Amino acid sequence: xxxxxxxxxxxxxxxxxxxxxxxxxxxxxxxxxxxxxxxxxxxxxxxxxxxxxxxxxxxxxxxxxxxxxxxxxxxxxxxxxxxxxxxxxxxxxxxxxxxxxxxxxxxxxxxxxxxxxxxxxxxxxxxxxxxxxxxxxxxxxxxxxxxxxxxxxxxxxxxxxxxxxxxxxxxxxxxxxxxxxxxxxxxxxxxxxxxxxxxxxxxxxxxxxxxxxxxxxxxxxxxxxxxxxxxxxxxxxxxxxxxxxxxxxxxxxxx
Amino acid sequence: xxxxxxxxxxxxxxxxxxxxxxxxxxxxxxxxxxxxxxxxxxxxxxxxxxxxxxxxxxxxxxxxxxxxxxxxxxxxxxxxxxxxxxxxxxxxxxxxxxxxxxxxxxxxxxxxxxxxxxxxxxxxxxxxxxxxxxxxxxxxxxxxxxxxxxxxxxxxxxxxxxxxxxxxxxxxxxxxxxxxxxxxxxxxxxxxxxxxxxxxxxxxxxxxxxxxxxxxxxxxxxxxxxxxxxxxxxxxxxxxxxxxxxxxxxxxxxx
Numbered sequence: 001x002x003x004x005x006x007x008x009x010x011x012x013x014x015x016x017x018x019x020x021x022x023x024x025x026x027x028x029x030x031x032x033x034x035x036x037x038x039x040x041x042x043x044x045x046x047x048x049x050x051x052x053x054x055x056x057x058x059x060x061x062x063x064x065x066x067x068x069x070x071x072x073x074x075x076x077x078x079x080x081x082x083x084x085x086x087x088x089x090x091x092x093x094x095x096x097x098x099x100x101x102x103x104x105x106x107x108x109x110x111x112x113x114x115x116x117x118x119x120x121x122x123x124x125x126x127x128x129x130x131x132x133x134x135x136x137x138x139x140x141x142x143x144x145x146x147x148x149x150x151x152x153x154x155x156x157x158x159x160x161x162x163x164x165x166x167x168x169x170x171x172x173x174x175x176x177x178x179x180x181x182x183x184x185x186x187x188x189x190x191x192x193x194x195x196x197x198x199x200x201x202x203x204x205x206x207x208x209x210x211x212x213x214x215x216x217x218x219x220x221x222x223x224x225x226x227x228x229x230x231x232x233x234x235x236x237x238x239x240x241x242x243x244x245x246x247x248x249x250x251x252x253x254x255x
Numbered sequence: 256x257x258x259x260x261x262x263x264x265x266x267x268x269x270x271x272x273x274x275x276x277x278x279x280x281x282x283x284x285x286x287x288x289x290x291x292x293x294x295x296x297x298x299x300x301x302x303x304x305x306x307x308x309x310x311x312x313x314x315x316x317x318x319x320x321x322x323x324x325x326x327x328x329x330x331x332x333x334x335x336x337x338x339x340x341x342x343x344x345x346x347x348x349x350x351x352x353x354x355x356x357x358x359x360x361x362x363x364x365x366x367x368x369x370x371x372x373x374x375x376x377x378x379x380x381x382x383x384x385x386x387x388x389x390x391x392x393x394x395x396x397x398x399x400x401x402x403x404x405x406x407x408x409x410x411x412x413x414x415x416x417x418x419x420x421x422x423x424x425x426x427x428x429x430x431x432x433x434x435x436x437x438x439x440x441x442x443x444x445x446x447x448x449x450x451x452x453x454x455x456x457x458x459x460x461x462x463x464x465x466x467x468x469x470x471x472x473x474x475x476x477x478x479x480x481x482x483x484x485x486x487x488x489x490x491x492x493x494x495x496x497x498x499x500x501x502x503x504x505x506x507x508x509x510x
Contacts, residue, residue, distance in 0.1 A: 040295035040359070044313055047302070058299055060402050104295070147315050 003069065003245045007076040016078040016093050018241040020112070027068070027177070027250050028243040029056045029107035030220040031077060032227055033095075033236040036061040039104040041147030045226060046106070048144040052153050052222035054109035054177045056246070062101040068246040073105050079239035086231035095236055103236070109177035110220050110243060111156060113250045117171050123164050126205045126212075133241070134158070135199035136219050140192030141183065143222065148230040154221040155183060157196070159205065159212035168215065184216040191216065201240075258324065258500045262331040271333040271348050273496040275367070282323070282432070282505050283498040284311045284362035285475040286332060287482055288350075288491040291316040294359040296402030300481060301361070303399040307408050307477035309364035309432045311501070317356040323501040328360050334494035341486035350491055358491070364432035365475050365498060366411060368505045372426050378419050381460045381467075388496070389413070390454035391474050395447030396438065398477065403485040409476040410438060412451070414460065414467040423470065433505075439471040446471065456495075 003023045009015040019028055034042055039061070046053035057068045064072050074095045082089045082098060092098075111134070115125060127134045134156045141153040160168055165185060173181035184191045196214055197204045201221055227235050238244060258278045264270040274283055289297055294316070301308035312323045319327050329351045337344045337353060347353075366389070370380060382389045389411045396408040415423055420440060428436035439446045451469055452459045456476055482490050493499065 036295065040291065040298060041315065043295060043298050043302070044315070047298070047310065047313065055302065058302065060296065060299070 003247050006245055007069070007071050010078045011072070011075040013093050016242070019078060019243045019245055020241055023245050025249055027056065027246045027248045028110055028112050029068070029246055030110050030223070031073060031105060031107055031238045031244050032223060033073075033103050033105045034227060034232050035100070035234060036102045036104050038230060038232050041149050041230075042106065042227065045143070045146035045149040046108070046223065048146055049222070050176070051180050051183060051218035052143065052220070054179060055106065056109050056177050057107040059105045061104050063105070064099070066105070066107060066244070066246070068107060068248045069244065070247060071244070073244065074099050077238050077242055077244050079242040081237050081239050083228060083235040083237070085233060086228040091239055098234065098236060107244055107246070108220055108223055109179060111179055111217060113178040114172045114175040116250070117175065118168055121167065121171065123160065123168055126159055126208065127203070130205050132203035132205055134202050135204055136201035136221055137188075137193045137216075138200045143226065149226045151222070151226040151229050152192075153183065154201070154219045154225060155191070155216040156202070156219040157199070157214050157216050159207050160215050161211055162213055165213060165215060172217065179218045179220070182215050183218050186213050186215075188214055188216070258502050261500055262324070262326050265333045266327070266330040268348050271497070274333060274498045274500055275496055278500050280504055282311065282501045282503045283365055283367050284323070284501055285365050285478070286328060286360060286362055286493045286499050287478060288328075288358050288360045289482060289487050290355070290489060291357045291359050293485060293487050296404050296485075297361065297482065300398070300401035300404040301363070301478065303401055304477070305431070306435050306438060306473035307398065307475070309434060310361065311364050311432050312362040314360045316359050318360070319354070321360070321362060321499070321501070323362060323503045324499065325502060326499070328499065329354050332493050332497055332499050334497040336492050336494050338483060338490040338492070340488060341483040346494055353489065353491060362499055362501070363475055363478055364434065366434055366472060368433040369427045369430040371505070372430065373423055376422065376426065378415065378423055381414055381463065382458070385460050387458035387460055389457050390459055391456035391476055392443075392448045392471075393455045398481065404481050406477070406481045406484050407447075408438065409456070409474045409480060410446070410471040411457070411474040412454070412469050412471050414462050415470050416466055417468055420468060420470060427472065434473045434475070437470050438473050441468050441470075443469055443471070
């Protein structure tokens, strides 16, 4: 299905499931919406921390049509989360009732894109084989602060074979709107992760053989956490796994 | 002289001349200071138009110490210009009397960096040989709008020999904080320039022989014009040619 048609199903509330695996080859993005008074500092945060926060699109206050999709961001994602003063309030299928003219919407790249590129060169992804959500961890790697936006990086982990690591690093380095290359390879405790089988988000995976090395990439949960920490009166995001499907084809550069 | 020592001379008002040629190998930058209410849209403008507006550094509201220099941006440039509601008001050596806690400062790359890289591979720059300010022109190339920030691109021109063009393009393409590669080669009228000997800014140069081709790069005058068009109650910039000398060594990547 084409992105436009898929989004229409979300708009009409005929579907509201995860977008994982939908509209092959089209870029999917995290969405974060904040009041304009927070927008400068958050955009600055993204600029200072491009690995966890690769900006795909930013809309001016009140604008609902993304540059990267012929869509209405108030209705065309399958599911949204509403936060007030940094606390989760509710999950909804449509945010028209919450919309305000001072809201600024950010689209931020996600790792779906580079995962596909890894699969294409024959690198196996255990979480996909095991049908689990990729494991994600809080780390001790500080992001560079901007105004009230601050916090440590959240990372996702993929366990690779030793001889796949260099290639995976080179390939993902090219996906600048999809978190780029790894931020750490091999020693989880060095970045503050003490139990690899107990992720903070997503699901634990079982390493199929002892030869696998954990490789960590910056993760789009980082900007969400950092925004909540700034405690905006309102913040709206996509529900986890329920992304904006854009009309933009994924980057195809290879390492 | 080291950047810090040179900036001290500006701070003490013992010098206030152009920074052209000063502190070899250190990055120099354009400075633009705006009230915070304009900062989000302007940062978004820069992000949407990276060639004319390569962001080197952005400071939070009220912050006077750049990340790229152990400096005070209120005193450590040789000369500043004050604009009110989009109109030039005065030129001053120090902006402490104009400073406000809501002012946000942007440092934007300039072409000094890539010019040096061109000279190093033996490409002659006529404006330097003729001791003139590089000629700059208004074009018909629209920038991508962000909020009230809009306008056409201003470009600088260097007249090159046919066999230098490809190399110059490749080299400058690598200097992402210094306007990147050319935006146009060879046909000034296609970008709205009808008299190459009558630049809108800088000075006209004489082509030493007929074989030279005009090559155009995006120019840091663009963001200044675009900011003035938004008519902020106050805007402060460096005076032309009187830049912020940073502590950061220039990029050294080569094409």
